[in-house]
Amino acid sequence: MHDPTARELFEVLVREHADGLMASIRAGAGRAHADDVFQETVLVAWRRLADYDRTRPFGPWLRGIARLVALDLAGRHRRMQVADPSTFDCIERNITQFERARGDGPEPAMSFRERLVALDDCLSKLPAMYAEVVQATYRDTKQLAEVAHAIGGNEELVKKRLQRARAMLAECLRGKSVFASECGDGTEACA
Amino acid sequence: MSEQNDKRHDKQHDDAFDRARMTEGEAETRANDALVDALLDAHLSPSERDAHRSAMEARLSRAFAALDAERAESAASPAPLPFASHGPSPRAARPALRTNRRTIIRLARAALIALAFGAMFLLFPYETNASTLLDRALTAETSPVSMKGSRRYEVRVALPPREATDRGPNAPTELSGTWDLRGDEARLDLSAGGTRSTTRASSVDGAWERSIDGTVRPLDSRELWPRWIEDPSGNASGGVAIERMDALLRLVQRSYIAVAARAGDESPAELRGSMHIVATRVEAARGPDDIELWIDTKRNVVLAAKLAWQTAPNTERGDRARERMSERGGMRDAPPRGDAPPRGDAPPRGDAPPRGDAPPHGDAPPRGERPGSRPPSMGDFPPPPPMDDYRPARGMLPPFPPRELVLRRIEPIEFPADHFAMPRM
Numbered sequence: 056m057h058d059p060t061a062r063e064l065f066e067v068l069v070r071e072h073a074d075g076l077m078a079s080i081r082a083g084a085g086r087a088h089a090d091d092v093f094q095e096t097v098l099v100a101w102r103r104l105a106d107y108d109r110t111r112p113f114g115p116w117l118r119g120i121a122r123l124v125a126l127d128l129a130g131r132h133r134r135m136q137v138a139d140p141s142t143f144d145c146i147e148r149n150i151t152q153f154e155r156a157r158g159d160g161p162e163p164a165m166s167f168r169e170r171l172v173a174l175d176d177c178l179s180k181l182p183a184m185y186a187e188v189v190q191a192t193y194r195d196t197k198q199l200a201e202v203a204h205a206i207g208g209n210e211e212l213v214k215k216r217l218q219r220a221r222a223m224l225a226e227c228l229r230g231k232s233v234f235a236s237e238c239g240d241g242t243e244a245c246a
Numbered sequence: 247m248s249e250q251n252d253k254r255h256d257k258q259h260d261d262a263f264d265r266a267r268m269t270e271g272e273a274e275t276r277a278n279d280a281l282v283d284a285l286l287d288a289h290l291s292p293s294e295r296d297a298h299r300s301a302m303e304a305r306l307s308r309a310f311a312a313l314d315a316e317r318a319e320s321a322a323s324p325a326p327l328p329f330a331s332h333g334p335s336p337r338a339a340r341p342a343l344r345t346n347r348r349t350i351i352r353l354a355r356a357a358l359i360a361l362a363f364g365a366m367f368l369l370f371p372y373e374t375n376a377s378t379l380l381d382r383a384l385t386a387e388t389s390p391v392s393m394k395g396s397r398r399y400e401v402r403v404a405l406p407p408r409e410a411t412d413r414g415p416n417a418p419t420e421l422s423g424t425w426d427l428r429g430d431e432a433r434l435d436l437s438a439g440g441t442r443s444t445t446r447a448s449s450v451d452g453a454w455e456r457s458i459d460g461t462v463r464p465l466d467s468r469e470l471w472p473r474w475i476e477d478p479s480g481n482a483s484g485g486v487a488i489e490r491m492d493a494l495l496r497l498v499q500r501s502y503i504a505v506a507a508r509a510g511d512e513s514p515a516e517l518r519g520s521m522h523i524v525a526t527r528v529e530a531a532r533g534p535d536d537i538e539l540w541i542d543t544k545r546n547v548v549l550a551a552k553l554a555w556q557t558a559p560n561t562e563r564g565d566r567a568r569e570r571m572s573e574r575g576g577m578r579d580a581p582p583r584g585d586a587p588p589r590g591d592a593p594p595r596g597d598a599p600p601r602g603d604a605p606p607h608g609d610a611p612p613r614g615e616r617p618g619s620r621p622p623s624m625g626d627f628p629p630p631p632p633m634d635d636y637r638p639a640r641g642m643l644p645p646f647p648p649r650e651l652v653l654r655r656i657e658p659i660e661f662p663a664d665h666f667a668m669p670r671m
């Protein structure tokens with residue numbers, strides 16, 4: 056039986072890595088089942104806590120479990136799609152890099168959300184036509200059809216602009232060393 | 247021939263290499279796209295940005311509630327991961343090879359518990375359901391106020407640990423009693439550990455108090471209830487949320503994320519089958535961190551309510567208050583009586599004298615009290631913090647939030663005509 060201290064320590068660790076875990080789940084397994092995968096990951100991680108190697112970082116271990124949980128869940132839900140192994144590896148490398156990233160100021164960025172400030176800088180550099188669809192879709196949570204109507208185009212155009220905008224943002228984040236420079240085989244991410 | 251074969255092999259090798267490179271590049275593109283999508287969602291989406299702390303807190307609460315439920319249900323033994331390995335994975339997360347029937351049953355049970363208890367959080371399809379339930383209950387709970395209907399709730403107040411609130415050694419840790427409501431009138435009878443009860447009430451003629459020694463005195467309406475549950479707007483309904491059930495429901499609608507599910511094993515037996523709403527505070531409302539409601543969907547009435555606060559030690563609250571005071575330009579001692587901000591738009595009740603004019607307490611100890619022994623006195627609560635965040639309602643409910651407040655409806659009930667009126671002295 057785990058004593059209360061182990062339970063408390065486990066909760067602290069999970070809380071510390073909750074944002075990274077959620078981002079990883081959303082990126083690898085989509086939004087619809089993200090909460091289910093999150094919860095199951097916490098449960099499985101607790102059951103397997105004895106297997107955790109304390110000399111290694113907790114975040115990648117937790118996200119590794121999330122990946123297996125997502126794959127398992129996708130096996131049971133036909134409509135759920137998960138990323139292929141190489142995409143998962145690349146997501147993991149980027150998140151690991153993201154967690155390592157320091158802020159621009161003299162003090163290192165402390166939390167996952169503080170590191171997201173880098174995204175603001177990249178957003179401000181987006182050309183207006185791309186910034187417009189990003190803000191309308193993510194901030195104003197408008198449907199594709201609404202955004203298409205607003206910009207006088209069709210949904211395919213909106214999708215294309217969103218995709219290009221995300222690619223530009225990824226490139227910008229990579230330029231700031233917030234994302235990994237290249238994906239590789241993913242083994243370094245877990246080191 | 248051989249040269250041709252070599253060239254063909256080279257060509258095949260180059261094609262394979264190009265395909266591999268393309269696949270790797272595609273994987274990177276897909277990963278970047280998916281991750282930026284997730285980050286944009288976390289950073290810009292109002293549901294994640296504005297309510298992020300609460301949304302993530304609820305997500306974590308849900309996960310840990312399921313974890314604790316599972317811990318309670320089963321003896322801990324490492325459970326195999328119920329799936330096969332897929333691609334490179336962290337060493338520790340590799341699945342165990344052996345699974346057995348007991349584990350599957352345990353996992354299924356854990357999943358059911360998680361669904362029953364934890365899934366009430368953040369399952370957005372249920373939000374509409376919770377909202378509809380709250381609307382109906384609000385309508386039903388408002389009508390007794392206008393129709394002067396009578397209601398009684400059994401009350402249990404769990405106070406924070408003594409050491410967390412600097413209370414005296416005789417201070418109680420739990421209070422219990424009844425909360426009676428009829429129209430705009432309310433009466434709260436509370437006792438600690440079986441001692442004599444104290445009473446506070448607001449009637450049409452004004453507010454009053456009967457202290458533990460039996461002394462009755464009128465109260466300024468501002469003194470009646472502590473302010474730890476009033477919403478920051480001063481309350482549009484003109485009442486403290488716990489003084490009126492409809493005000494509590496309105497508070498949930500306005501300042502909480504609420505989800506609903508049919509009450510199951512996680513609820514007390516007598517409440518199972520009702521609808522269980524779990525609400526987590528979103529805004530900076532003055533109120534509990536979590537509110538649970540059990541609603542009878544046939545009558546749309548609240549059968550029970552559980553309000554929980556994450557309490558901070560008194561010293562910590564005092565420090566925060568002092569920090570705020572110093573930001574305002576200096577400290578001051580305890581605020582003078584009546585210095586509390588007025589209670590929203592609540593009309594003054596009666597001609598209640600100021601607190602200092604209260605009649606002196608009787609000298610003789612109340613009948614039945616053993617000489618020399620001092621029952622746990624609710625007056626052991628410390629004065630409100632220097633920064634007056636709290637209504638100075640000493641003697642009944644403490645000025646600081648309790649750990650938990652549970653209300654359970656008792657039916658049927660009919661009160662005497664003078665039940666809420668101040669007893670004649």
